[in-house]
Amino acid sequence: MTTQNKKTEPRSITLPVLGQVTRRTALKAVGATLGIAAFGKAAQPMIENFASISPEEMFQKHYKELDESERDTVLKRLETQSKEEYGVDVTIRDLPPLPGVKYGYAINLSVCNGNGECMRACHEENNHDRDSNQSYIRVLEMQQGSMDMEKGTTTFTHAVPAENKFYMPVQCQQCDNPPCVHVCPVEATWTEKDGIVVVDYNWCIGCRYCEAACPYHARRFNWQTPNVPSEQINPDQGYLSNQIRPAGVMEKCTFCLHRVRDGRLPACLEACPTGARVFGNLLDPDSEIRWVLKNKRVFLLKEDLGTQPNFFYYFDR
């Protein structure tokens, strides 16, 4: 001990059971007890939160490791959870990619007038959080004569189209060389055979590295549990697309996977009133998207980054 204690014998007190105990030790014991109690109090909400997660959910395997019956069990469990939380009967399907298909999406910037119906349709189709008016699409109002997004804006409330402006909706480009997939430490995001980059919401750990890596602002994080009123829930859901995501995980545009793998079109395309959007199978030589790529002057966003998007932009002239 240091020269602090001048007495030769430490002061002691007699306690029941423990007998002779120095005052210092007694104080330390009291301190430790208080400390442990305070620790328990501080950690309690978190421990309760962890305890509320069922073991099946806690130890669920990665999507790619689930066999068919395990997958069915997961889907049923999620459907039941949805019913319990929202009182809505939902169907969560896990549609496989269609063979011989690679999706491509194109937007005619001469036709898009910035009306934003695509954003609204995405918001409703994909069970987005209502409070933040979330959508996977952001429409930029760009300056005529410049492709520099620095001169563009996403916050415009005037009537469209405005003079000397053109409009460019940006959403996930479903890149062939996706930086988001490369950086994910747990492989929670990957490219499917039909080119769609998906997220396993039950595997994602929420580190948000993919959000930092994406050059197109395509990824969204669930900063809290999304607020979707029961009557507005879209019950036609896909496991890898628009099932209601929990807090703390990433999500992104999936080209409405639950629709397109069923032979339908993405919600944004159906909602577009100007007909600016073109979607289809890049591997089908007779598809509209292939016609656009062949006959229109098409460009890629941030092509120099080498991400190889499957999303194309073109003008009529």
Add this chain to the structure above:
Amino acid sequence: MPTPPQTSSAYELEHGQHRHHVTYPKFLWKCFCAATDGGPLFYAWMIFLTVVTLVGLSAWSHQVTEGMAVTGMSDHVSWGLYIANFTFIVGLAAGGVMMVIPAYLYKDRNMLDVVIVGELLAIASIIMCLLFVTVDMGRPDRFWHIIPVIGRFNFPLSMLTWDVIVLNGYLLINLHICGYLLYTRFQGRTPKAKFYLPVVFLSIFWAISIHTVTAFLYSGLGGRPLWNSALLAPRFLASAFVSGPAFIILTLYILRRLTDLPISEKAIKTLLQILRVTILINLLMIVSEMFTEFYSGTAHTASARYLYFGLHGKSALVPWIWSAIAMNVIGAFLLLSPKLSKKPSWVQLACILVFFAIWIEKGMGLIIPGFIPSTLHEIVEYAPTITEWKITLGIWAFGLLGYSAALKTTVQVLRGRVSVNT
């Protein structure tokens, strides 16, 4: 460390055995007692740190239950105070290597006596780093997903997996070195070189790797022009070798004041000399970066313009970065001045200044502006919330708590007051 007195127990000397199963638990228990015993100032300090830690834990509980919306982060600025501190503290951990190199490579006797201070700092720092990463995760309950074999480990593609390996490896390396040296001193034996020297030399290279890998996390992202620079890794190392030695110099002065651990002036002088070089390298890199960003005036410089001068009326970070530059320059001047740097109080002031300067530079000066403007050129600013500050200070307090406890124990063991015979 100086040769310890040969005071092995009679039983061991006679039988040539080591009763580790008896001695080691005794060692751990004695260390725990040493770490929880001291004077009123020690108790006040440790209780204060414990209180702050518990406040942080409570705030983290709140964040886990309410969701990360309680922070100031957004889809635009998706990494904030936690990752800023993580980045800075990895640098602190690496900074300890600036003691290890003179001590072991060049057999500097004076540095050898105190090198453990830097190695213990590495342990405390890595633990803080792991905590910062954990509180930044959206789903900490899914931590096991990142464990190799049990989870899915995206190695070698994801730089985060490299970081997991190098950070945990560095923690184990330093735990081994400090643990082994303290345990042998506790036993009253000379440490056997073959059990720690190879690990020490490994730690020199490993220290460089931890900060290089952390820099690569950012510099590999093509979509973030502020980070996508070849200079980032060298800059990280340079600033780490400023913040690390600065913190260690301050710690050594405090230890000299409060304990009887012999700290030679030569050890401090060596660190000071290292600091003089690294602070200049760091300043040079800042100048190089500013020139490259602003001379060409390309669109890629929008983040730098936002940081240093403000962009489209948004300028929240401007006072921070210029304060950091000012503190760096003043600190450099104080450290380089032949007259002033002879006085401990000026050296201590300089160390405090450059420590905070690097903290700002790496945090608010790098992580945050990397996200502003966003990839679609939107400007959404970021300010941490009270919850974020509580958690951040809580983790710092926990790290300092561990570091103080470790130093307390180390002093007792090295001075022979805690040994197998007491």
